[in-house]
Amino acid sequence: MARKRSDDKRRRILQAAVKVFARKGYFAARVAEIAQRAGVADGTIYLYFRGKEDILVSLFDELMAEHVERARQQMQAVEDAPSRLRLIAEHHLRALGADRDLAVVFQVELRQSTKFMERFTASWLGRYFDLVGSVIEQGQREGTLRADVPRKLVTKAFFGTLDELVTSWVIGRKDYDLALLAGPAVDLLLRGAAAAGASASGRAVLSVATGRGGR
Amino acid sequence: MARKRSDDKRRRILQAAVKVFARKGYFAARVAEIAQRAGVADGTIYLYFRGKEDILVSLFDELMAEHVERARQQMQAVEDAPSRLRLIAEHHLRALGADRDLAVVFQVELRQSTKFMERFTASWLGRYFDLVGSVIEQGQREGTLRADVPRKLVTKAFFGTLDELVTSWVIGRKDYDLALLAGPAVDLLLRGAAAAGASASGRAVLSVATGRGGR
């Protein structure tokens, strides 16, 4: 029925997989269902992928390579670190907010096991963190960001906040525009939650927590 | 060999389950291995739990009820919202940082599927968010926290940051003291990452991001 393994078919399998993984969860997902939805025979899947796990991994690798690269390009549009963080945040939320099934796969299914998580962290997540980390460092150098906060901590707070926003959006059924949260989220990260006047918070509180918490 | 279904045996099964789930992952975990490690027969598991899934759910329900309650009590030790946030953060990081296997189960295994996640969010995570949210609200009322940031956003940033700190700690093999990050993390959340002088960040950046990001 065909001559050349079509990229098209491969893409259809991946698209079908996103839907099935998102709806059933990776383990409960049936290869047969992916095949059916992609309009190919069960066995065909194995001409394009080594197995079920390879589908998930490929999904992740291919989408991410593109994603991180775009984030890097987009942020070039502006110069200072704060603005760059805002663009990255927008990109992050817009990309996942555009496709709920894809977001489910990224927020939930790809975190199945420590095995995935590690592989994960080592490849794109690592690069993404490096990207954000370099912007933070730039900000500390140019003086727009506080230099007295560990870069890694800021990076994790940045990513962690975005990640939680996406997860909440995915789990809660409501569908608001995720990307609209980028502005407020970055504003919070930059300016902090403390009221302007309440300078007490800075020091006083630190001593309380550091000086022991209790049992 | 026994008369009364012992709580002790139930506890041993749960403890064994934490270790096996953490090391193998929920799906790859074998009920037989949990049984062996707990020192009971395979069938005994089914006297205490409905099945494999029920073990995971019970683990979560029981540990969490206790955990959230403790957080609530501990924070009473201080009055103002910023200090309370710091105690909650310490509690959160200390609890998970004390037992890596437990942390793996919470950060990774319990997020298997949207099914778990939803159940999850509905029960304890919901209550935890309510707890944090109420402290944020208190802070906005008492004037220690900015009132112009949506409470939910601050809550998600707070949780998201802690969550990411824990996940990084779990995935990276290094073992530093997780609880020590509570202070700096809350300080960052409260005071923000922007340098004191760089007031530009606040307004200028917002317009850039809001006024369109690019394709």
Place this chain on the structure above:
DNA sequence: ATCGACAATGAATCGAGATTCAGTAATCCC
């Protein structure tokens, strides 16, 4: 129009492991 090469098919295989349950043993109560 015939052949060779390869893509695609999908029914059958095969392994794995959660769960069951018939049997065994401890404990209680008289």
Place this chain on the structure above:
DNA sequence: GGGATTACTGAATCTCGATTCATTGTCGAT
């Protein structure tokens, strides 16, 4: 002591679905 009750055991069962592979269909070349 012994009968009743209930906890416990662990080998056998039973289901399920990923993967395989013998067969079929299509294409391009000659």
